[in-house]
Amino acid sequence: MRKFLGFIIAVLALVGCSTLDCPLNNSVYTYYKVMSDSTVDTLSVISFRHTDNEGMLLNKLAAPDSLQLPISYTGDKDILYFVSKMKSGTKMIDTVVITKSNFDHFESVDCSPSVFHKLIDVTTTHHAIDSIVINHRDVDYDYSKKHFSIYFRHLH
Helix, strand or coil, X not given: CHHHHHHHHHHHHHHHCCCCCCCCCCCCEEEXXXXXCCCEEEEEEEEEECCCEEEEEEEEEECCCEEEEXXXXXXXXXXXXXXXXXXXXXXXXXXXXXXXXXXXXXXXXXXXXXXXEEEEEEEECCXXXXXXXXXXXXXXXXXXXXXXXXXXXXXC
């Protein structure tokens, strides 16, 4: 009886240790914080990626103060078009190019792999956007990081 009880305890301990802590969503996002008061009324973001052509990432965000955008898995560069509709009614389009490196991240052999990124550089045209600054270069599951500070121009 003692051996049987020891066997049951050992089996329960092994079963208890076999739970998986896989993330529910293995996508990672970049976080942009708008740092200046701006005259932007609505903001849309369109991506251009060589693998899936164009896609709308954000559609008419009113009075933007922050935004989260997905990042491509494999490309070394992401090209984003920021379409800013100003309070005066004019539209301005800025091209934002993010250069990054990609690396695979594994939680466990039982979990789906993820792709994390290291931000290398960001450039922009200067129509509605004055500048974009990289604050945190590592893009991973930590959604509290403000990866970019974005400064809009004061246009009337």
